[in-house]
Amino acid sequence: MTKKVLVLFAHPAQSDSEVNMPLFSALSSIERVTTVDLYAEYPRFRIDVEKEQQRLLAHDIIVFQFPMYWYSSPAMIKEWQDLVLEYGFAYGKAGDQLKNKSVLIMTSAGAQQDAYQTEGLNQYPLRELLRPFEQMAHLCQMHYLPPFVLFGSRTAHEELRIDGHIKQAKTLIQAIQKGKLDHTSLGHYALSNDYFQESEAQR
Known part of the structure; x- marks a missing residue:
């Protein structure tokens, strides 16, 4: 049976989006995928906790789909986590409602991948910067899937890389x-991107 997917999208500057808005639209076209634009649904950050839990x-x-903002997610994602993933629901005593569900981060980063290395400009691999999401999944007894990332998003449009990224997504x-x-x-794999790179190398 085809599993149901929930895409929680957060982008506070959608008019400037060259990557995430087209990707969000493309994901919306997949059967049994529900897409939610959190900034559109909660412009004042008044999140309906019961609705989100359901x-x-x-x-x-x-x-979770978003552009990287200062090495993390936009504020809406953190607000959503703080309110929706309650003790007794997502974790803690009797808090096993999300057990065995899977979590996938889809994000874009302005810099190229070599900037996200120990000796690179940003000092840490992107997987390391996203560790709080991995620990969230662990605490909620969920399966954490390697993040799927578009690096060099600032130049992706000019370099005609967006369509290929969306196809892989x-x-x-x-x-x-x-x-x-x-x-x-x-x-x-450190990133889900590595699966595609390995597959292409084996052809």
Whole structure:
């Protein structure tokens, strides 16, 4: 059975988006994928906790999609986490409502990948900067899938890389939906991008 996917999208400057808005639109076209624009739905950050919890319960795979802002997510994602992932619901005593669901981060980074290295400009691999999401998944007994990232997003449009990225993103989501990829088969990759690079190298 095809699993249900919930995409929680957060971009506070959508009029400037060359990557995330087209990707969000493309994900919306996939069968059994529910897309939610959090900034549009909660412009005053007044999150409907019960509504969001019910969304989580109704889906198998939770995708957080956002551009990297100062080495993390936009503020809306943090607000959503703080309010929705309550003790007794997502974690803690009897808080196992999200157990065995999967979490995937889809993000874009302005700099190229070599900037996200120990000796690079940003000092840390991007996977390390996203560790709070990985620990969130662990605490909530969820399966954390390697992040899927578009590096060099500032020049992706000029370099005609966006369509290829979107195609891979859709392929990734559909493979996870159908059970062809999961936390076990993807677990040894630092990023889900590495799966595609390995597959292309083997052709």
